[in-house]
Amino acid sequence: MDNAFYYWQLMRLRSSGQSQIQVKLEVQTWLQERFPTALLDPDYPDSQLQRQLCNCWRNQKQDADLAQLSLRCFISHQIHQSCLNLVQRYGDRYGLSLQELLTVVLDDEGRRSPVYRPLSLEILESYDPDRSALSTWTRQLTHNHPGLNCVLLDKGIYRASDWAILNDTNAEQLERVLRNYHLCSDHEITQALSLLEQYQQVYRRDRLLQRRLGQQGRCQTPSEEQLQQMNPTVSSGVVLKQLKHLASQLREYRVHVRSGNPRLYQPRDEQELETLVGQQPGDWGTMEDESERFLQVYRQALKDTLAGAIAQVLKTNLDKLRRRQNRRDCAYLEGLHLSQCQGLSMTEIAPKIGLTSQVQVTRLLNLKRLRLEVRHLLIAKLYQRLTQEALNYIPIERLHAIDKTLETLLTELVDDMMAESAAQTQSAKSCQQISRFNAALCHAICPLRQGFE
């Protein structure tokens, strides 16, 4: 077994908040005496050792507490790894630190008889070796942890609770998912449908009542009383277990659908728009129907209209932000300047304008939308001018083609326009080439900033 030390080294939190490995010597010695082959054989499966340890603990054999602690050690590594994965994926953009996640879920102090019930024990007690691997089960429950989900939501990362999934699934959907995806039998489907109905009658009703009273936030686990109302004939523990199982089946389907539709559920990071300064010219391949002569006409027309369109969009955005309760117009303008004229990254900008994470800056500046609004304004202005036709008559395909052409033209690098303004903006990038859009944007921002000062 390659990672045998997982079974006697506990990953725990120090009071300083740093994670630390604590070697449990008594567990190590015991394992070496009791399961020498498991530790020495490199091919010995984890699942087998886990099953043996589980048996030893559940049957209350001698040293049951050591077996339990050993499994808790293993679980602590999996919890740590789960949090690490989250931070690797979202840490930078959403300002997520490993420490704040671990504080919520890594709460096992490693006592042989713990004075409270740490998450690792909770995971172990609900674990069924016949249904999944312990590592998978641990990661699943870690991700399901309400406290962890609250921290994530605070940072802008939402994960639907089991109860939300059950609320939002109707009978037709449930039947389809169970029949076609989980290949359940008619009997299983009938039972699930009646369970869902019982749940929804009570839970949705209560949820809407709470919402009416102004309560908000994540759905809580159904109370004892609610579970009784759902099915008075069965113990509430059983109903809860059935509901969790149903929710996990629906969640499995949900993840399956999401992985099959990356366009909707795994959109590319908006990073590319955060660093528009000095980017490469756009894709000319998409513009086959635009002859060079036609592009010349566009470029000339852009010279006359781009500045006006940008000024118009900026003014509206600033007016809106000024009217808001927490006035952000100044931060918006400064953020735009730092990002578009100075070429700073969103992470660098955040502290300079009173925000804490990259994603907050991205939201405030919303460069993608800004650019899109400018383009759409330009389409209306340019189309009439170039074709002597009203925009009303534009066919859909033509509309898309013009939008693409404009995007490419806005991305084109220019160097003449900025020469003069370089001194004014003291732009770090002023000596380099800059995209047509950025150049025009910086020209527009400069006088506005002076107005603020």
Added chain:
Amino acid sequence: MTYSSQCQLLDLDPDQGTTVHLTTGAVNWAVEVCQEHIDTDHQWFCFLRAMAIRGLQQWLDQGAEALPLDYSRETPPNPGVNCQVNGFRLCLVVQGSLSDGLISIPRYTLKDPLNFAHLYVLAEVQEEADQVKILAGLRRDRLVSLKESGNLALSRKGHYHVPLEDWDLSPEDLLLYLHCLNPEKLETGHSENSVPARCLCPQPTLNVRDWLRDQLDTVAQRFHWTLLPPLALSHQLMSVQTPAEELETLLRDLEQQGMTIPETARGAYQELHHQGLPGRLYALTWKVFDSHYSPEWSLFLCLGPRPGESLAPGTELIVQDETSVLVRQGLNEDSGEAYLYTQVIGSFNEQFTVSIISSEGTPLTLPPFTFHT
């Protein structure tokens, strides 16, 4: 990163440019406007739809160019055409936290000559977080052509089920249309009545009786089945086995465990990579002569790895008849088995549907096996 941690990341919804945080006022309105529904299902989805409407409104308002959303403040939003922008009639559809792969659209939104929808907008409502995310859109003309090509199923309740992957407009495309397009450009395609909707049309089936006549039918060919020679259980064991030899070796093992397959049986196999899954599937069929009842046929299935590979634990083989699951077998990590096999017997008018689920959870259902004379 392991598959399971990938899955867990997919379960998360990070805040994006298309995510809208609803104001308290918006949520309060949504709760109140759905109160008149008594039925819990209608009430709940009405609530979500009302949240979606306010989410769409806030999203449109984020832009510099005004796009005022017109909807009824007093009446609960219905599942059909429920709001308007710039002359576009919109059907705003809710995706709840299930993330369903099929989206239900009321038929009249396509058919009604006076009140059809120009655009369909799909919004994911995250009720717990008071958030709405604009996911995608669908144009009327595209929906009409989907329908005309027979690719839309009509449900019992008179709804079209549109697969998620057909929602091909990005939120940016939606804004482009609302800003710059004349809605009349989307009013083509009134031919809704000319082509009947496909109501879950029957699947092609594969007739294994042809195998006994040394033939493969067109469905079998289309699905990459290869016919095996008649069984000969006396082949020498060789290091490189043909599929026929592999099967025969396996049958010899099974015979020792008491399972007999008559010499009259004929089989075929297919490499599942044609369908995007690992492994190789054998099927053997024969007529059951010793039946005391009506004549019966038997289907033996064996799912194994391709040469030099092994099937991952978690792989499942499932056989269903028209009403229920007959067999569901999974490859267990601890068992050490390399193959999954099973046998089913049915009368001549029965058919069997075989599904395979890969260890990663990808399901594959093959055209049903039949035994017709």
